[in-house]
Amino acid sequence: MKNLFDLSGKVALVTGATHGLGMAMASALAKNGATLIVNGHTPSKMEKALKTYQDNGINTKGFLFNVTNETEVDQSITEIENTIGPIDILVNNAGMIKRVPALEMDISEFRQVVDVDLVSPFIMSKRVAKTMVERGGGKIINICSMMSELGRDTVSAYAAAKGGLKMLTRNLATEWAKYNIQVNGIGPGYFATEQTAPIRVDGNPLNEFIIQRTPAGKWGDPEDLAGTTVFLSSKASDFINGQIIYVDGGILATIGKPLENDKK
Numbered sequence: 001m002k003n004l005f006d007l008s009g010k011v012a013l014v015t016g017a018t019h020g021l022g023m024a025m026a027s028a029l030a031k032n033g034a035t036l037i038v039n040g041h042t043p044s045k046m047e048k049a050l051k052t053y054q055d056n057g058i059n060t061k062g063f064l065f066n067v068t069n070e071t072e073v074d075q076s077i078t079e080i081e082n083t084i085g086p087i088d089i090l091v092n093n094a095g096m097i098k099r100v101p102a103l104e105m106d107i108s109e110f111r112q113v114v115d116v117d118l119v120s121p122f123i124m125s126k127r128v129a130k131t132m133v134e135r136g137g138g139k140i141i142n143i144c145s146m147m148s149e150l151g152r153d154t155v156s157a158y159a160a161a162k163g164g165l166k167m168l169t170r171n172l173a174t175e176w177a178k179y180n181i182q183v184n185g186i187g188p189g190y191f192a193t194e195q196t197a198p199i200r201v202d203g204n205p206l207n208e209f210i211i212q213r214t215p216a217g218k219w220g221d222p223e224d225l226a227g228t229t230v231f232l233s234s235k236a237s238d239f240i241n242g243q244i245i246y247v248d249g250g251i252l253a254t255i256g257k258p259l260e261n262d263k264k
């Protein structure tokens with residue numbers, strides 16, 4: 001049974017793994033035997049991240065490239081393939097959010113979010129799948145969001161991109177299942193990372209709303225994604241194609257609790 005989840009001999013690349021959810025998922029893959037490669041695009045953050053991985057007993061190599069740049073992606077993946085080996089597991093995690101009301105959002109900001117959160121997983125997947133097809137299989141995991149399903153004030157670009165990423169996941173799963181490539185997604189709920197740091201402050205009404213709105217009653221810990229990431233990267237998920245697993249403390253399962261003074 002344990003062998004079903006063993007990733008020994010597999011090469012895994014996680015984008016945006018210099019901190020946050022990417023680092024937690026990358027660490028989980030390495031701890032289950034994968035040879036780990038992490039991507040980031042800020043040299044100082046990469047340097048700090050590589051030290052953190054090392055301090056935690058995780059061997060990894062870092063590759064700095066911008067996931068939205070097709071040329072940089074191609075050069076880096078080619079270098080990884082030539083120096084470490086072809087990629088068996090790709091986690092498209094790099095992402096960004098801009099919290100701006102739609103009426104005030106510049107089109108250039110909207111485009112930037114869509115570029116990072118939706119176009120880049122396509123660029124990455126297309127490049128990596130080329131070699132997966134030649135080698136007879138692979139695993140691709142796209143990091144979606146609850147905003148793949150729900151809207152919220154100020155996140156029009158993010159919701160559009162993450163909703164698109166859900167459908168890209170289903171479409172690539174459909175096209176590539178015949179090559180034994182499983183494409184699936186993980187939809188995290190609200191997790192404590194840099195991206196959500198501006199919200200997680202005492203007195204911020206959104207912070208209180210999120211805790212109240214989550215049936216589990218708390219923010220997710222990035223390590224809560226470890227099991228699902230390993231599962232979707234392993235043999236245990238070989239007949240799972242095009243699914244998004246929401247790891248959200250139950251938010252998407254419920255309409256929410258009544259407010260304190262409105263229990264009707």
Ligand SMILES: NC(=O)c1ccc[n+]([C@@H]2O[C@H](COP(=O)([O-])OP(=O)(O)OC[C@H]3O[C@@H](n4cnc5c(N)ncnc54)[C@H](OP(=O)(O)O)[C@@H]3O)[C@@H](O)[C@H]2O)c1
Nearest residue numbers: 016018020021041042066067094095145190191193194195
């Ligand atoms: N945190 C949550 O509650 C939550 C909920 C749902 C979904 N998600 C999704 O989960 C993923 C990770 O979230 P997080 O909270 O860990 O985010 P984060 O703390 O902001 O980390 C994002 C990572 O992506 C990297 N990145 C951004 N743009 C890039 C680019 N163009 N090229 C290469 N790397 C790039 C960042 O590098 P730099 O630091 O150098 O910019 C960083 O390593 C994202 O896709 C996010 O949308 C997060």
